[in-house]
Amino acid sequence: MQALQQVGQLLVESKPLPALEQLLVWAREQLPEMVNNIELQMSRVNLVVQNFQQGLMTMSDYQTNLLQINNGILYLLDECKKSVGTSITDAGGAALHEYHAYTCDRVVHSDTFRALFNQQQQPVQFYFLYGGDLQSHEGLFRRIAYDLEGRLQDYLNPELQTNIQALQLEMTFEFSRQLEHYQQNILRSFFSMLGLPPNEHEPLLEKDLAYALERSPRLQNLKPTDYVCVFLHISQYDWDADLTPAAARWFIKVFCQEGKVKASAAMLVFLAVEYDEEDTDLKAEIMTALESAEHLSRLPELDMVNQRDIGRWLEHYKQVSPNSRTRKELLKTVFGNAQEHYMEDVELELKKIIDQYNNNIVQ
Numbered sequence: 332m333q334a335l336q337q338v339g340q341l342l343v344e345s346k347p348l349p350a351l352e353q354l355l356v357w358a359r360e361q362l363p364e365m366v367n368n369i370e371l372q373m374s375r376v377n378l379v380v381q382n383f384q385q386g387l388m389t390m391s392d393y394q395t396n397l398l399q400i401n402n403g404i405l406y407l408l409d410e411c412k413k414s415v416g417t418s419i420t421d422a423g424g425a426a427l428h429e430y431h432a433y434t435c436d437r438v439v440h441s442d443t444f445r446a447l448f449n450q451q452q453q454p455v456q457f458y459f460l461y462g463g464d465l466q467s468h469e470g471l472f473r474r475i476a477y478d479l480e481g482r483l484q485d486y487l488n489p490e491l492q493t494n495i496q497a498l499q500l501e502m503t504f505e506f507s508r509q510l511e512h513y514q515q516n517i518l519r520s521f522f523s524m525l526g527l528p529p530n531e532h533e534p535l536l537e538k539d540l541a542y543a544l545e546r547s548p549r550l551q552n553l554k555p556t557d558y559v560c561v562f563l564h565i566s567q568y569d570w571d572a573d574l575t576p577a578a579a580r581w582f583i584k585v586f587c588q589e590g591k592v593k594a595s596a597a598m599l600v601f602l603a604v605e606y607d608e609e610d611t612d613l614k615a616e617i618m619t620a621l622e623s624a625e626h627l628s629r630l631p632e633l634d635m636v637n638q639r640d641i642g643r644w645l646e647h648y649k650q651v652s653p654n655s656r657t658r659k660e661l662l663k664t665v666f667g668n669a670q671e672h673y674m675e676d677v678e679l680e681l682k683k684i685i686d687q688y689n690n691n692i693v694q
Contacts, residue, residue: 335354339408345401351369355370358411365410372400379393387526389501392500398429434647436636436641437470440630440633443631453590455594456597457587457590459604461606463634464567465676468562472499479560481493495558497560498558498596501524501564504569506568506571510574510577515536517563518586525549527547554595563600565603567610570606570613636674638666642662645658
């Protein structure tokens with residue numbers, strides 16, 4: 332059992348390949364029928380690492396893929412523990428995945444997205460996220476993507492499987508004072524994100540979304556029931572009252588043809604603009620630009636997280652703390668007496684709670 336405990340610790344430390352190597356050594360001696368499954372997971376890890384090193388995968392997508400592989404390793408570890416008379420479930424429950432840290436609060440945003448999503452018929456849809464720079468626009472994006480996959484219910488059933496994939500792609504771009512260069516920089520990032528070397532597809536401004544989708548190696552195996560979720564982040568430092576709205580209009584209306592393109596899977600593009608909450612002038616500029624935006628569905632402003640919503644999250648995932656008293660103590664210990672919190676801080680602390688819980692059950 333000590334060897335399997337060490338495998339669990341390596342997983343907690345986000346070291347999937349060393350964990351699999353150690354699990355493989357154990358299985359060859361103790362459980363030979365598990366060897367092929369372990370070697371398959373090792374191949375998956377190596378492929379993800381190779382794609383990332385070749386620039387075919389963003390850092391966030393790389394981390395997401397490794398997280399999904401970790402889930403598979405946890406299942407293999409549980410099977411190995413069962414063979415020696417114990418299991419992760421026996422030790423205290425099933426592992427809780429890190430993406431559940433994104434499910435605190437933001438109910439009105441999730442509800443609004445669902446309502447807007449159900450109304451739209453276009454294969455390419457555009458959504459607008461806005462709020463203070465500490466409110467985790469990316470967290471909401473990831474919550475929506477995982478929800479589209481059906482993963483957010485797996486805490487109720489660890490063996491829940493989904494055949495739907497929501498590919499999460501993130502892009503940024505270099506700022507420019509010239510609109511044409513601004514547009515080119517957006518496309519350079521967009522093509523790179525799709526696994527297309529931008530220099531090999533010049534002139535980019537003469538291309539359109541259909542051209543990119545047809546040639547992207549990252550989209551070739553997607554099914555009609557899958558999703559492509561694109562996150563375009565615009566910080567307060569890259570915002571320009573004239574250039575940014577003009578570039579966004581061009582991207583949607585010209586490059587993306589207002590979403591009227593043939594796509595193998597639905598594409599959801601999230602434009603996320605953040606600002607210093609004390610910069611009222613910048614917020615006013617953004618709101619003015621949004622009022623005249625076309626083909627862009629707006630979600631509510633991202634705001635502070637109430638202490639009550641964190642308490643609701645702890646009640647929702649009761650496995651992280653055994654009873655009401657300890658959950659109340661945990662809430663006060665981690666989040667203090669403040670009634671409001673920035674979402675970035677909340678997600679960070681919830682991930683720590685999840686890591687600690689997983690650490691306890693895999694050892």
